[in-house]
Amino acid sequence: MTETVQSAAGQGSQSTATGFAGWRRLAVILTVLAASIACDRATKQVAEKSLAGVGRLSYLGDIFRFEYVENRGAFLSLGANLPDGMRGPLLTGGVAVVLLVVLAAAFLGRRSRAEVAALALLASGGLGNLWDRVARGGTVVDFMNLGIGPVRTGIFNVADLAIMGGLAMLLLLGRRQRAPAPAAGAPPPPPPQGGAPTG
Numbered sequence: 075m076t077e078t079v080q081s082a083a084g085q086g087s088q089s090t091a092t093g094f095a096g097w098r099r100l101a102v103i104l105t106v107l108a109a110s111i112a113c114d115r116a117t118k119q120v121a122e123k124s125l126a127g128v129g130r131l132s133y134l135g136d137i138f139r140f141e142y143v144e145n146r147g148a149f150l151s152l153g154a155n156l157p158d159g160m161r162g163p164l165l166t167g168g169v170a171v172v173l174l175v176v177l178a179a180a181f182l183g184r185r186s187r188a189e190v191a192a193l194a195l196l197a198s199g200g201l202g203n204l205w206d207r208v209a210r211g212g213t214v215v216d217f218m219n220l221g222i223g224p225v226r227t228g229i230f231n232v233a234d235l236a237i238m239g240g241l242a243m244l245l246l247l248g249r250r251q252r253a254p255a256p257a258a259g260a261p262p263p264p265p266p267q268g269g270a271p272t273g
Contacts, residue, residue, distance in 0.1 A: 098187075099180075099181070099185075099187075099190055100181075102187060102190050102191055102194065103177075103180050103181065103190060103194040106191055106194035106195050106198055107194055107197065107198045107201065110195060110198035110199065110202065110232075110233075110236045111198050111201055111202050111205070111233075113232050114198075114199075114202035114203075114231065114232040114233045114236070115202070115205070117217075117231065117232045118206060118215040118217075118231060118232075121140075121142055121215055121217035121231075122142070122215055125140055125141070125142035125217055126142045127142075128142065129141075136221075137220065137221065137222060138218070138219075138220055139218070139219040139220075139221075140217055140218065140219075141217060141218075141219055141229055142215070142216075142217050143215075143216050143217070143229050144210070144213040144214070144215060144216075145213060145214045145215070145216045145229070146161065146212060146213050146214075147161075147165070148165050148169065148203070161212075162212060165207060165212075166204065166207060166208065166212075169200055169203075169204055170204060172200065173197055173200045173201060173204065176193055176196055176197045176200070177193075177194075177197050179193050180193035180194050180197065186247070188243065188247055189244070189247055191243070192239075192240045192243035192244045192247065193240065193244070194240075195236050195237075195239050195240035195243065196236070196237055196240030196241060196244070197240075198233070198236050198240075199233040199234060199235070199236030199237035199238075199239075199240065200233070200237065201233075202231075202232070202233030202236065203231070203233045203234070206233075214231070214233075215231060216228075216229040216230055216231045216234075217229065217231060218230050218231065
C-alpha cells in the first residue's frame with residue numbers, strides 16, 4: 075500500500091513539473107513577443123511622427139543615420155521590386171506561414187530556454203513587420219541605417235533587429251552544440267605545471 079501511494083505521489087510530482095516547464099516556456103515566448111513587438115510599434119510611431127518629411131539625419135560622423143522610408147519589400151527591402159500581384163501574397167501569406175513554422179518550433183520539442191527565446195525573437199520581428207504591412211496596406215516603416223562611407227546597411231527597423239538577433243543567437247547556439255565532446259575513455263588532461271602536489 076505504501077509503495078502504491080509513493081508511486082502515485084511521484085507520478086503527480088512528475089506531471090506537475092512537466093506542466094510547470096510548459097508554462098515557463100509559454101511565459102518566455104509571450105514575454106519576448108510582447109516586449110519586442112511593443113518596442114517595434116512604439117519606435118515606428120515615433121519615426122512616422124518625427125522623421126517623415128524631415129529628410130536624412132546623420133550622427134556620429136555619419137555612422138548612424140535616421141531616415142524615414144516606407145518599404146514595400148521584406149527584411150532590409152528584399153523583394154521590393156517584385157510585381158504587385160506577386161509581392162502581396164508572398165510577403166503577407168508566405169511570411170505568415172513561415173512565422174507559424176517558427177512559433178511551432180518554439181513551442182514544440184526539447185529546447186533550451188535560450189533556443190526558445192531565440193525562436194521567439196525571430197518570430198517577433200516577423201510579426202512586427204507583418205502587422206505593419208497589413209495595417210499600412212503593404213508597406214513597412216524603416217528608419218535606421220548604419221555604415222562607414224559607401225559601405226552601409228539597408229534601412230531597417232527594430233523588427234529587423236529582432237530578426238537578426240534571433241538568427242545570431244540560433245547560429246551561436248548551433249555552434250556550441252556542434253562542439254566536439256571528449257572521447258569516451260579518454261585520459262583526463264594533465265595537471266598544470268608547477269601546481270602544488272595533491273594527496
